[in-house]
Ligand SMILES: Nc1ncnc2c1ncn2[C@@H]1O[C@H](COP(=O)(O)OP(=O)(O)OP(=O)(O)O)[C@@H](O)[C@H]1O
């Protein structure tokens with residue numbers, strides 16, 4: 001079938017009249033997909049149920065833009081390359097091949113050139129002018145690639161990405177600068193445009209806030225599996241509804257974003273557990289915990305905690321950073337700790353803390369451990385208790401709101417934004433297609449909550465009286481302080497004072 005480049009969207013056409021490649025994609029089974037593909041809004045998300053046609057629609061959308069805006073620079077990304085190749089690119093290449101006469105690799109009516117290797121694919125798409133470039137790459141660490149300049153992006157399963165990665169990609173959409181825009185306009189008679197397309201499943205993280213709360217220009221097409229029923233067939237859908245737990249069906253088939261079922265800490269309530277910071281009395285014992293990491297996938301996290309007379313733990317400060325070496329982090333930790341003149345220190349001025357046990361692993365080249373490196377800077381770590389299920393349980397117990405409205409754990413929300421954000425979004429691994437859940441938390445944005453677990457276990461182990469006590473039953477300045485704090489590790493001094 002002869003190839004005809006489609007007319008520009010939003011310039012002289014309306015949705016429905018524009019099917020770019022009728023033999024390639026038929027929208028009759030999914031009219032919402034058609035509306036999404038041709039939506040003239042620049043920032044568009046197709047989000048909700050699984051199997052609802054999101055990836056196919058998003059690929060059609062960028063392919064369409066590539067053809068009507070000659071010289072476009074389009075990024076097609078998903079977090080990891082293996083997923084990108086096995087899902088997104090499968091659908092993209094299927095569409096490209098159909099339009100290119102059977103192959104996505106070989107030159108043809110649509111493809112000028114295809115290049116693959118080093119974990120990426122690049123396609124040059126034929127247009128009425130300069131070819132458009134579609135660069136397909138994993139995005140997990142894309143912020144490290146300098147010089148990325150794009151006119152458009154498609155991020156498939158965007159909820160998998162860190163918010164900062166998404167922000168970075170969005171900020172690189174600067175290709176159509178004034179000069180290129182003027183050139184384009186004079187040549188084709190209409191202006192080029194910046195576009196961003198996201199697909200996502202319901203997720204409680206940043207994408208939910210961005211699409212539902214921040215209202216910053218994103219047009220959202222919410223999907224349910226019903227939207228794609230005609231293409232999937234009744235039997236497949238009915239089988240899923242029958243087999244899978246209700247929470248899962250609500251989220252992944254009905255596209256419900258109101259997700260509480262999967263939260264590891266469902267009792268966490270921002271209004272109860274998040275409080276404004278206040279000066280910490282000098283006699284409250286201090287605790288410090290650390291989880292090492294160096295990339296955005298594994299952040300480097302420190303949490304400072306203090307325990308009041310009733311055994312309630314306050315997370316009073318945090319450090320959550322990426323791409324810093326030990327000496328830099330140590331400097332920041334010392335600065336923050338020094339602000340608290342009541343912090344218990346060794347005679348040499350060193351700082352004591354618990355650390356992720358993995359910090360003891362030796363580096364193959366330096367033969368030193370992360371812990372050795374910290375010790376060089378006067379920060380002395382001992383093993384945190386890394387019994388995950390016990391730790392999760394202890395944190396959950398502390399979050400439990402007692403009949404008097406009090407909990408055993410509070411977070412200074414003005415000082416600990418990362419912990420506040422990630423404790424809310426900490427999820428269990430969802431059940432598989434057979435409805436079996438492994439009972440483990442998802443290893444995603446878990447660095448702050450892991451550190452919290454270490455801290456809570458340290459409090460528990462450092463003081464038998466550290467569990468929350470009934471307020472009525474004890475004298476806050478009585479023998480509790482003596483027994484627990486003065487003997488149990490001499491953490492803190494009873495001389496009053498303003499800290500933090
Ligand atoms: N317009 C269409 N015509 C025919 N089949 C379609 C159409 N759109 C999607 N499909 C089919 O529906 C299925 C799901 O589509 P797609 O992969 O785009 O959904 P998704 O929402 O991205 O799913 P997932 O949750 O697996 O990422 C695929 O098998 C795809 O081929």
Ligand SMILES: [Mg+2]
Pocket residue numbers: 054055056087156199
């Ligand atoms: Mg998909």
